[in-house]
Amino acid sequence: MKINNFFENFLKKETFFVSRAVLSSSYKPDQILYREEQIQELANILAPALRKEKPSNVFIYGKTGTGKTLSVKHIVSSMNEIAKNNQIYLKTVYINCKLKKVADTEYRLIAQLIKEFGKEVPPTGLPTDEVYNIFYELLDAQEGTVILILDEIDQLTKKIGDEIFYNLTRVNAELKKSQICLIGISNSLVFSENLDPRVKSSLSEEEIIFPPYNALQIQDILRKRSIEAFKDGSVKPGVIEKCAAYAAREHGDVRRAIDLLRVSGEVAERSGSLFVEISHLDEAERKVEADKIINAAISQPKQFQAVLYAILLISPQKKKFFTGEIYEIYTTICNKCKFNVLTQRRISDILAEFDMLGFINAEIVSKGRYGRTREVSMPLDENITLKLKEILEKSIHLD
DNA sequence: AGTCCACAGGAAGGGCAGGCGA
């Protein structure tokens, strides 16, 4: 019973994790550092809800990992508590628009909202009007305020346009007893520029911007978390600083920094070390990076994967190669796998896309007499490309 | 100076899936 021994040892092993959950993305700290200003501003805007007055609609901008969602949830939960203690009706609904099957269509979104109120509508079949009516009724059932938080709202407009906001912002006119307040959270800073001007003015009565954290702020946040997550002194000096530096380079994404710290801890734990050292962080960085690339590759369509596979076949033999060579290999792969062979024109576009995604480095060069073409090189290191090749082989051949 | 390679990349349109209103 070797495996039992393994688990026994696993239990006995000293671990420096006190609480892994503190470093998970779902953890809610009781204090949010460096966001006091934004939190206060948002609190000022939302406070009227507690006096049964309608708060302004708010629009919140900021890149990923700048604490937008966390801050909003923080405020909302403390408002809920106060409302409860004072017998004020306040309902908050949080919806992440990025989730599939929740916000693919206007109908689904409204259906999801209805579900949040504890009622079900059939997943399809009713006219959209009808669903809106049910929603209005539910809203108006209680005298008070409903705060509707739409996270990753830019994803929603990408999918279903901005008409839905027009409908939602006009809801208040339909309501007699209650009122609704919209909070839109967007990762994109230019999001509202593409909105219908009418929607824009009513949706973003107030705007709050969450700037990226700088490296020092990320350090403080990481330090605070690591005190709770790890045993005293188990994180070697320099680790937090380097971790923060990585994340600051990626436009101040604190979520990434925390992820990285957690993975570093896991790497260290697995290697049997009693401390988290810089070498563990480096390995974690590679791992996180590799996962990102591989996940991106998996989610590509088959044709894209075939092209990528062609590139992986050439890249060990040549440092630099060209569109024509890739296309040639690609066609043989297609023949083997019985795929349609796309035109070179299309492959050219796919290569341009790969360049943007970071799978390849591409540059347009002229070889004089021998034409103008993309010069492609492989920026990923070998252990990633090998793994990628393996995964793509399965993905392409099994079809 | 002119040629010409091997593509880049724009424009237009075909074909298809999915959503929508009637």
Place this chain on the structure above:
DNA sequence: TCGCCTGCCCTTCCTGTGGACT
């Protein structure tokens, strides 16, 4: 349920182009 519309993927056709070669 049906036709219509839209967006996406892809093809066809095309013009444009930097620089080695003649």
